[in-house]
Amino acid sequence: MKKLLTIVLTLAITSLSFAQKNEIKAIEKALKNSNFADAKSASAAAEALIGSMDDKSKAKFYLLKARALYANGAGTDANIDEAITSLDNLKDLESKMGKLKYTQEANDMTTGMVNTFLTKANEAFTNKNYKVAAKRFEKVYRMSPKDTLYLYYAASSAVTEPDYDTALDYYVQLKNMGYNGAEMNYYATNVETGEEENFTDKASRDFSVKAKLHKAPRDEKSKSKTAEIVKNIALIYVSQGENEKALGAMADAREENPDDIGLLLSEANVYLKMGNRERFRDLMEEATKKDPGNAELQYNLGVLAAEGGNSEAAIKYYEKAVSINPNYVDAYTNIAVVILDGEAKIVEEMNALGTSKADNIKYDELKEKRTQVYEKAIPYLEKALELKNTNVDAARTLMNIYSALGETDKFKTMRAKVEAMEASANGN
Template sequence: MKKQVIVALALSVSAFSFAQKKELKTAEKAIKSNNYAEAKAALNQVTPMLSTIDDKYKSKYYFLQAEALYANGAGSTEDVNKAIESLGMVDDSSLKGDVDAFTTNMQNSYLTKANDNFTGQNYTAASVEFEQLYNMVPRDTTYLYYAAVSAVQDKDYETALKHYEKLDGLGYTGITTEYFATEIATSEEQVMTKANRDLYVKAKSHIKPGERKSESKRAEITKNIALIYVSLGKNDEALAAVKKARLQDPENLDLILSEANLYLQLDDSDKFSELMEEAIKKQPDNPDLHYNIGVIALKNKEYEKARTAFEKTLQLKPDYATAALNESTTYIEEGNSFIEEMNSLGTSKADNARYDELQAMKSEFFNKGATVLENFIKNNPNPEPNIYQQLISIYNAIGASDKAKAVQVKLDAAQ
């Protein structure tokens, strides 16, 4: 009696094994015919028996499932993600060649899609596809970097942050070897593959071949993490991230400016100015840095400091229109600061004398504001309309109506 039970059990296992092989063959045949729905149906018959089948057939099942879900590129995002997971479950060396070929096919197809969507500004799709490329080939972290970049362009900051933090944790640098040569016809340096560079140099269409390491993206990644935290209102995390980035690359001007802008958003103008001064030491001839110092000083009513910054800006870049406007504004605001006292005075002789004194001081500041714009127009004969408009306002305020009319004529002609 005991022997009969053993025989029956053996027959039962054999029947299960036969059924599994049959369904796998059915799925394989359907995939070759591009009938992915039939392949999925056949594989679904095997799914409940996975715990009982041999590892060899289990690997075959996962490989066929990946092919069926991918559906030669027609699978949904969810199905493709499952296909990638299934490939990771294949544990049979005899299938390695098939898995590698299938993965390469997926990779090439998705790389084309991702690049096309990115250049076509369909950043939502590009972000998903670059992430899938990374999941297909985890060793190629560049795909994850471009997934993050695409997410930023799509303003999907939560996803971008997830990718950037993973890159940061992986220690991704993005450093590559760039091969270059100068094209004789255009005298322009071109970056290309090593094979192409060597071919062009041999053909004598290019000269001065060389190679160099690209810049690390570590600081950029940490900076972007900080900026995303700011956009999400997580200021403490943002400060921690940007400080970490500066420790990694203390001489990086962009990081100094990123930290400065972060403090500006946090309304800490003192720290902003301190960092801008640090930036100016690294790039003393950068007009934008001096201009930003001036803007904050003007906001804080530090008129002399603001004027010094705007004057330096105009020395470095004489056509910097907003610097001229703001320098002029420092005089206007300082002149307007007397208005409150003027309005508070009575009609006594002493009050009238004080009023005249304040009025003269106000006019003196307004005249200085006008002089800034007049000098700017001398150096820039075709200025922006707002230069003329502010000058007209000043002239009208000081009662120089003839000058205002003359400038109005110039403004009308320019528009």
């Protein structure tokens, strides 16, 4: 009986081995004929026998299964996900075996998949199909986990969609892996055009400089994306009503990078989004102390002061901004806006007066006061228009002021400018 049992078992094992080989051959045959539907069916049949396969057969099966599912780029998203998993299983298995028979082929296949999906992701992003772009970039990252930049692109695409739940998932992954996105950029000036160009790598740049096609090489490290990532995590939490999580995300980042002004500003924006304008102002003040030469910070404090009704402080901040950056158009415009805010109250008082002698005297006083307001605002509007000659709002305001002041020639000149700007904007 024992001998008979051994024979039966031997026959069963042999039969199973033939079945495995036949199924694997069926996948290979279907793939050779580019019949991916049959290849997937044969893969499913072979999968049922994987528990009894030896490691060598498993490795080959994983590769063939991935090829069947990928279908030369025609596979569905679900198929691609499964193909990626199959290739990962192959690489893990051969790594443990210490024999990389199929790993190189798997790596080549992965490279092809990465290129295919990267093209599709870029096309989707260009066509503003951000949801699809996010999925494609995420798949590229899964195929090539060392290229964390693609997960960042996936997050950026998702937040642009906006698909905040997906974006949050990607951003949290980036934060947890310590991704900051800072990378070295390699520049050199084109000898023929005189324009500086960015190279994909140092070797290419150095070769071109050596060939005297480019000159003046320089390296520059890009800014860290940590502040942006944490800010977006926090703002998504705020949009979901998870204010404590938002502040927690910011606190963690600030603790790790206490001198990062970008994170400080991100935290300020979170408080502003939450409606806590006082805390926002405090953090902005702190930022200006850390970076006193930042015109934008001064400008933002001006905006905040103006919205709070503190005109004097607003003008002070705006003037500080233009002292740092004399070409800050919006700061000049906003100074004029704050100055002209006082006009409405003056006009209201003028309209409320009667026709008595005392009222007439008061009217003349208010009229002179209004003239002074106009004259104080004019230089800032003129400067804004000088710096940006398409600033139709500044031009229109100047036109109305010149009309109110009775300066006919200036009014006509400015009216012609406004009409020209409006015609240009309408394509005439």
